[in-house]
Amino acid sequence: MNVLLLGANGYLGPHVVKALAPHHRLRITDIQPAPSEIREAFADHEFRDVDVTSAEQVIDAAQGMDTIVNLSVVRRDPVLAFRVNALGCYHVMRAAVGHGIRRVINTGPHFTVAGPGYERFDHAIPPDVPPHPGTGLYPLTKSLGQEVCRAFTLSHDVYVQDYLFYSLRDPSELKPGAGGVPFVVAWADAAEVFRLGLEIELARLPSKCEVFFILADAPQDKFLNEKAKRILGFAPKTDVSMLWRATP
Amino acid sequence: MKRRSFLQQAGLLAAGATHVLAPREAAEAADARVAGARAPTDAAIKTVLVTSAHGELARIVAAELDRDYRVRLTAPTPVETAHELVPSDLSHDESTRRAVGGVEAVVHVAEPPLGGDEAAAIDYRTRCTYNLLGAAVEEGVRRVVYLSSLRTMHGCEPGFRVDEDWRPLPAPEGGGLSHDLGEFTCREFARRGDLDVIVLRLADVVPAGAGGNGVTDSAWIHPRDAARAVSAALARPSADQLARTGHWAIFHVWSHGPSPRFPILKAQKTLGYRPAFGGEES
Numbered sequence: 001m002n003v004l005l006l007g008a009n010g011y012l013g014p015h016v017v018k019a020l021a022p023h024h025r026l027r028i029t030d031i032q033p034a035p036s037e038i039r040e041a042f043a044d045h046e047f048r049d050v051d052v053t054s055a056e057q058v059i060d061a062a063q064g065m066d067t068i069v070n071l072s073v074v075r076r077d078p079v080l081a082f083r084v085n086a087l088g089c090y091h092v093m094r095a096a097v098g099h100g101i102r103r104v105i106n107t108g109p110h111f112t113v114a115g116p117g118y119e120r121f122d123h124a125i126p127p128d129v130p131p132h133p134g135t136g137l138y139p140l141t142k143s144l145g146q147e148v149c150r151a152f153t154l155s156h157d158v159y160v161q162d163y164l165f166y167s168l169r170d171p172s173e174l175k176p177g178a179g180g181v182p183f184v185v186a187w188a189d190a191a192e193v194f195r196l197g198l199e200i201e202l203a204r205l206p207s208k209c210e211v212f213f214i215l216a217d218a219p220q221d222k223f224l225n226e227k228a229k230r231i232l233g234f235a236p237k238t239d240v241s242m243l244w245r246a247t248p
Numbered sequence: 249m250k251r252r253s254f255l256q257q258a259g260l261l262a263a264g265a266t267h268v269l270a271p272r273e274a275a276e277a278a279d280a281r282v283a284g285a286r287a288p289t290d291a292a293i294k295t296v297l298v299t300s301a302h303g304e305l306a307r308i309v310a311a312e313l314d315r316d317y318r319v320r321l322t323a324p325t326p327v328e329t330a331h332e333l334v335p336s337d338l339s340h341d342e343s344t345r346r347a348v349g350g351v352e353a354v355v356h357v358a359e360p361p362l363g364g365d366e367a368a369a370i371d372y373r374t375r376c377t378y379n380l381l382g383a384a385v386e387e388g389v390r391r392v393v394y395l396s397s398l399r400t401m402h403g404c405e406p407g408f409r410v411d412e413d414w415r416p417l418p419a420p421e422g423g424g425l426s427h428d429l430g431e432f433t434c435r436e437f438a439r440r441g442d443l444d445v446i447v448l449r450l451a452d453v454v455p456a457g458a459g460g461n462g463v464t465d466s467a468w469i470h471p472r473d474a475a476r477a478v479s480a481a482l483a484r485p486s487a488d489q490l491a492r493t494g495h496w497a498i499f500h501v502w503s504h505g506p507s508p509r510f511p512i513l514k515a516q517k518t519l520g521y522r523p524a525f526g527g528e529e530s
Contacts, residue, residue, distance in 0.1 A: 078339075078340035078375075078379070079339075079340065079375065082371060082375035082378070083371065086370065086374050087367060087370055087371055087374075090367060090420075090425075091367070093420065094420075097420075117439065132436070134436055134439075135382070135437055137378075140378065140433065140436055141374075143432070144374050144429050144432060144433070147428065147429060148370075148425065148429070151417075151418055151419070151425050151428070152420050154403060154417060155403065155420055156420075
């Protein structure tokens with residue numbers, strides 16, 4: 001499968017590249033040039049500089065692709081957060097529709113849907129809840145991007161899977177009893193879900209726009225990963241539960 | 249504490265006095281005007297900010313509100329007006345705070361500057377709305393009237409009466425999506441309870457000179473009817489009423505609706521809205 005990766009040089013992108021490279025032909029893009037070690041390690045894939053705030057660049061980059069994976073994000077800049085996180089999704093979806101690309105994977109933080117209104121009060125929070133991102137710049141703009149994706153799926157023959165994360169860790173950082181937010185996943189497990197998302201038959205998705213929480217099993221039962229397991233076959237390998245185990 | 253928390257998130261510094269919206273006073277003023285009573289004294293007149301002063305709709309809204317309020321306009325570029333004008337492109341900067349400083353309420357007409365495409369409209373109705381409402385929270389503004397569009401509902405299944413309880417289904421093209429995203433942005437501010445937001449989903453606004461003539465195959469609204477709806481949204485419902493509905497209310501509004509697809513009964517009952525143009529309601 002020809003896969004366009006947008007925003008691929010951030011924190012998560014290199015892990016996704018590593019997970020997908022053996023199975024797919026990748027067009028690896030970002031506004032920043034890829035580090036030389038990444039270019040060398042994946043020299044048989046294509047690299048481009050693409051700014052997701054430019055409709056023309058995104059549409060051009062999507063030419064000949066079967067799937068778009070949008071990893072782009074800006075968290076704090078009051079202009080770029082809107083133009084990357086919200087308007088960027090508009091450009092992605094226009095590109096998908098224009099090129100007849102039926103599979104899009106979008107990404108964001110957990111509070112794209114489960115903002116403070118849920119997180120402060122509730123448990124067993126599933127991904128399929130009305131989005132309450134709150135007024136924080138990062139969650140709100142990502143939630144707007146998700147709304148853009150939803151609108152396109154209602155009008156066009158395109159499917160969107162939205163993967164939401166919170167805390168991503170290297171297994172070496174998982175210290176017994178260290179605690180932390182109850183929404184943790186290892187980088188490699190997070191990357192693996194993209195491979196699953198490219199393999200799933202679109203007809204097996206419950207609808208054309210589906211949101212998934214991507215986290216390892218956590219004992220608090222605050223956020224649920226059951227949907228990702230059931231539909232995508234997500235099976236995180238790294239046990240993160242030691243973060244909350246009582247230490248002697 | 250919530251206001252301070254927002255300001256910290258948004259990166260804006262808290263400053264200025266707190267102004268408390270007095271919708272009950274405004275409602276009384278509106279009632280007094282209806283009854284032919286004297287206009288309120290200068291000291292009692294509240295200031296209302298109207299955005300998008302570069303457009304005809306904002307100018308007509310300003311003229312309507314001028315009877316009961318001191319009107320301040322804002323636009324990204326200078327415009328000729330007899331009202332106070334605070335130039336601002338509603339960016340994340342001091343000009344937006346100056347625009348909302350000292351006002352009782354904001355009427356966000358939300359018309360992007362001319363010449364933009366749908367992407368520009370999305371940017372304007374999300375980013376600029378966010379900056380405007382963030383500054384409004386900071387300055388203690390208690391009410392925002394957001395002028396949206398019935399195009400947000402055009403994807404709803406034909407054959408039903410689509411009232412304000414329906415989930416928006418905008419098409420990605422044609423203006424509905426950008427308005428839906430503008431509403432989305434406003435809703436999150438209302439959910440926090442820092443200010444009241446009233447959304448008026450207007451039918452397509454015809455030019456004031458057209459009077460609706462020749463436009464009969466779809467719902468439309470004359471800008472003077474839209475302005476009357478804005479005036480009613482400022483005067484009522486009361487803050488207590490809005491608190492009971494989560495500081496959030498939506499109304500469908502048009503002058504002429506050849507089909508009953510988008511009923512305006514809620515606007516009629518709650519706002520006392522009666523269109524002066526377009527004939528009887530279907």
